[in-house]
Amino acid sequence: MNEELDRINTEQEEGISLKELFKIVWNNIALIIIVGFWVVVLGIVYTFVIATPKYTANASLQMQVKVEENVGSEQSALYIANTIRGTYNDFAISNTVLASVIEDVPELENTSISNLKSQISISSPQDALIIYIQVESTSPELAQEIANQLIENSIEIANGTREDRENIYLKDRLSLLDEATYPSGPSSPNKVLNIAISVILGGIIALGVVFIKEAFNNKFKSPEELEKHLKIKVLATVPGTIKERKVVE
Numbered sequence: 001m002n003e004e005l006d007r008i009n010t011e012q013e014e015g016i017s018l019k020e021l022f023k024i025v026w027n028n029i030a031l032i033i034i035v036g037f038w039v040v041v042l043g044i045v046y047t048f049v050i051a052t053p054k055y056t057a058n059a060s061l062q063m064q065v066k067v068e069e070n071v072g073s074e075q076s077a078l079y080i081a082n083t084i085r086g087t088y089n090d091f092a093i094s095n096t097v098l099a100s101v102i103e104d105v106p107e108l109e110n111t112s113i114s115n116l117k118s119q120i121s122i123s124s125p126q127d128a129l130i131i132y133i134q135v136e137s138t139s140p141e142l143a144q145e146i147a148n149q150l151i152e153n154s155i156e157i158a159n160g161t162r163e164d165r166e167n168i169y170l171k172d173r174l175s176l177l178d179e180a181t182y183p184s185g186p187s188s189p190n191k192v193l194n195i196a197i198s199v200i201l202g203g204i205i206a207l208g209v210v211f212i213k214e215a216f217n218n219k220f221k222s223p224e225e226l227e228k229h230l231k232i233k234v235l236a237t238v239p240g241t242i243k244e245r246k247v248v249e
Helices: 002-027 029-050 074-091 095-104 113-118 140-159 191-215 223-230 242-248
Strands: 055-063 120-123 130-137 174-178
Touching: 002 029, 002 191, 029 191, 055 074, 055 140, 074 130, 074 140, 095 113, 095 140, 113 120, 130 140, 140 174
Parallel strands: none
Antiparallel strands: 055 130, 055 174, 120 130
């Protein structure tokens, strides 16, 4: 019997807690709207004013693997293709290749190899003999130029026509598939995504401010709350707020 009463009391307390939660939100709806609004405004200002637009240029290479050169075995050809793919991914961003790109692109005169490397992304699907190169820069012209120069120099260095040494895995195995074209628009920041994040973040921050405010508020807001915490019965209440009662007096 006691356990049943405890269960009912617990359910009642949980129901009251949920009710109080919505009441806190409703009573502070103006604060929530104001805080959320300004967080969204800051997000919009950052996206459209502060954040620097970046542009991405895309280019691609084709791996050349002939089955008849590998004892007529398709499996051997696929093995060599995977070797070329993995080798080129590291070769294209090696110090030798990147240094040559910096040397050939005047705008990169004061750019370090590590900085240039951070602007380059290389990928290739497992089931295709194609290598994709992406270059991101604050200048669309520079992104395009870096991508094309990177492909040109990496092929020349791999074939040994630019440097004294050649790469035995890549020599005569790479050819240009698509040159990088002028980026039609910025690839970042993502304006729609940033605004959506600002709205969600604004709501979270606004609710956080409200609950922190309520956590530091030690006043009793209703007779029910007084009875709940002090375990006493409230016989009567004086209507009106403290300010309203002072005006009456």
